[in-house]
Amino acid sequence: MKMMIIGSGGREHALAWKCAQSPKIQKIYCCPGNGGTATLEKAENIDISDYQKMADFAKEEGVELVMVGPEAPLVEGISDIFQKERIPIIGPVKEAAMLEGSKAFAKEFMKKYNVATADYIITDSYDKAMDFVRTANYPLVIKADGLAAGKGVRIIDNRQDAERTIKEYMIEKIFGDAGTKIVIEEYLTGIEASILSITDGSTIIPFISAQDHKPIGEGNTGDNTGGMGVIAPNPAVDKKVMADFTENIMKPTLEGIKKEGWDFRGIIFFGIMITKKGAKLLEYNVRFGDPETQALLPMLKTDLIDILTACWEKKLHTIELQWNAQHSCCVVAASGGYPGSYKKGYPIEGLEKTKNTIFIAGAKKEGEKLITSGGRVLAVCATGSTREEARKKAYSDMQKIHFTDIYYRKDIGTILPKTSQ
Template identity: 55%
Template sequence: MRILVVGNGGREHAIAWKLSQSPLVDKVYCVPGNGGTRLEHKCENVSLLKIEEILCFAKENKIDITVVGPEAPLVEGITDLFKAEGLKIFGPSKQGAMLEGSKAFAKDFMKKYNVKTAAYEVFETAAEAMRYLTECSYPAVIKADGLAAGKGVVICSSFEEAKQCIESFMIDDIFKGAGKKIVIEEYLEGVEASILTVTDGKTIIPLLSAKDHKTIYEDNKGPNTGGMGVVSPNPYCSEEVLEAFKRDIMIPTIEGILSEGIDYTGVIFFGIMITKKGVYNLEYNVRMGDPETQAVLPLMESDFIELILKALDKKLDEYNIKWKNKHACTVVAASGGYPADYKTGFIIKGLDTVQEKVFIAGAKYDGNELVTSGGRVLVVTSLGDSLQEARVKAYNEIKKISFEGIYYRKDIGQ
């Protein structure tokens, strides 16, 4: 089979790497890919960006299945376009992608179908939102309605902080339109967990749980990033928690998708909060997480393309995913200054000495040199019989890598 993977991050490198291991897969085209996918077995980078160009490439090169990594093309409607041309694609329709494309849409969907979630209000003007700030309790969570690269959620501990947040979202327009509408919701205290699932639109199967570390600094301090590291399985996801998740969140969600008649074949990523009052859904993503994917896929014993084929054939109810009896620890190495301003173009050294798996995210080749090109540059993923063993291995190996301004948290999985 000839597979096309859309995207250029660490998640897409992990997807391409896992797909390339299948004996069913002959070739993986990565559009546009990155410095890691360029060297991966069976993989080839193709420099295309527009959906229409990707569609033409898929038709001309007789692509069997397209796998979409990031959310933006899904929200734009890449799945609808491909299906209209009779092409197989793994990812939800434009309507399904609204579960991530609009926080307000997602919260209203959860409310309608009794998915357990935090209380909330939606605002389309700064004046209305400001008035609400005088009566809501703190801390309060403010979310940009649209796509904001994982940075559109702010926990505000006071009226003054919330006021500044609303001004930056709605008036200063820092997210270029994505924050013109906002959701303000109650703050839930507890432990977050990421649970990726695969669905064919009627059956839904959870993958292993994961724990992301969002803030830039240790001890959960500093601004949110796209994710600075992850461990899987999540040590807080007990059987009791997973049962509550399935009962109160996962099953009502798929029932809602069926009831709405939404065309959804792909991944639903649940960001949940485990509290003393129960398990709540914070948000949906309509694609695999980053960096969760870089921890979860190395733990998957099963053939990933077989899972995708079962989903596309609407036969997920026949499939059982097999997992390695291991723990994964994934540590992100970022550019100095990220998630604010940072410099790029620095040579990455030491990769040839690393014995664990490295997934490249923000790096490209400049001649024969791999150089930094993004905020999150790469991740090191290690597996171990225990979380502690995986942590030790990951940190021992990431120490071997260097580039100017390299930064990584020292407490992933601690």
């Protein structure tokens, strides 16, 4: 089988790495891929950005399966284009992808189908937003409605910060049109968890839970990032929490998808808060998480191609996920200055000395060398029979890797996420 993976980050390298292990896969076209996918024996990077041209290329080359990594192509309707060309693609159609594409759309869906979540208001009026926050109880949460690269959510402690945030989102438009409508939400106290799942619209299968570490600084301090590391499973997700999540979040979500009549063959990522009053849904993503994917796929024993094929064929009820390891730790190395401004173009040294799995994100291949080209550069992922074993292995390898201004957190897996939204 020939397949295509769309995207250029660490998540896409992990997907290509895992899919390449399947004996069913002959060739993987990565659009556009990165320096990591460039090194995979079965993979080839293809520089095509137009979705219709991607579909035309896939048809010409006899591609039988497409996996979409990032959220933007899904929200822009890439699945609709490929389905029109009768090319199997894992990812929801445009209408369903709005569960991630619009915070307001997602909250209204949650309300309609009784998915446990925080109370909220939605407004596209600057004056109404300002009126609300002048009499609101704090803390509260303000979210840009549209896609903001994971940076459109702020926890607000006082009226002055609320007014400044609303002005930045709605008037100054720091996220473009993504902030013209906002969601103002009840602040939830608890522990965050990530639960990836896959659905064919009739069956939904959750993966092992994970714990992301979004803040740039140790002790969960500083600005939020795309994710500085992950451990799996999340120690806060026990059987009771999982049962609560299944009953009050996952099942009603699937029921809503069915009742809306959406063609949803793809990934649902549930970002939840475990509160004293039970699990509450913070947000949906409609694709694999990053770096959760990098932490989970090395643990997965079941052939990923079998899972994805069953998803497309609406036969997920025949699949049972099996796992190779009990614990995983993924540590991200970033360019100094990230998530603010940073410099690129530095050679990455020491990869040949590592023993565990390295996923490349912001790096490109120049000759025989990998050169930094992004904020989050790579991730070291290790598995073990205990969380501490996985952590030690990951950090042992990270210490062997060098590039100018390398930065990584030293506390991944030792600290639960701070109580935040």
